[in-house]
Amino acid sequence: MLHEQVRVGSEKKRIWKMCDELLAERGEIPSGREVADLYVASGGNEGTGFTQYSHWKRALAEQQAGAASRASAEMNEPGTVGFRAMNVAGDGTLQLPDDIRAAMLLDRDGRVTVRVEDGELRIISPLAAVKRLQARAEQLIKPGELVSDELIADRRREASRP
Structure with missing residues (x-):
């Protein structure tokens, strides 16, 4: 339930809860008009109802996309x-939605490496960094050649030197 993530x-929580309950009851996404009418009937402003409905609907789409991304991340x-x-909070924090964290292969501990390049913030998780390095290393290996054989040959050459 998305409303559980809200203050x-x-x-906002009140409207998102209405949306969540309608979705749970019907099994389909409610219309903005339904939500706004319910909110107005409970003493709220129609514009606020529509605005928060659109934010809820976007968050729902992100959550659903996150489920698909998590399936990819499981691979x-x-x-x-x-x-x-997105917005960076006044204290400098940036909250990443589920689909972005999944696409980054971000672990639950949240550790990342960051850098700023030409004013652009770049963030990479340890697992994504390892995957990137593995892909680069694979490009250096000649087909049909074992890296271990090359290492053993190097060691033997070094050992045979006076």
Whole structure:
């Protein structure tokens, strides 16, 4: 239920709860008009009802996309998420939605490596970094050649030097 992620006591939570309950009852996404009418009937502003409904619907779509991305992440492959407008909070925090965290192969501990390049923030999870390095290393290996054989040959050459 999406409303459980929202600040307690807020109008947003109240509207999102209405949306969640309608979705749970009917098994289909309610219309903006339904939600706005319910909210107005309970003393709320129609514009606020429509605005929060659209935010809820977008969050629902992200959650559903996140489920698909998590399935991809379970295969241990980084995914792709298109451009999205987000906000950095006043304290500098950036909250990443589920679908983005899944595409990044981000573990529950949330550890990442960050850098800023030409004003652009780049974030990579440890698992995604390992996958990237493995892909680069695979490009260096000649087909039919074992890296272990090459290493053993190098060691033997070094050992045979006076």
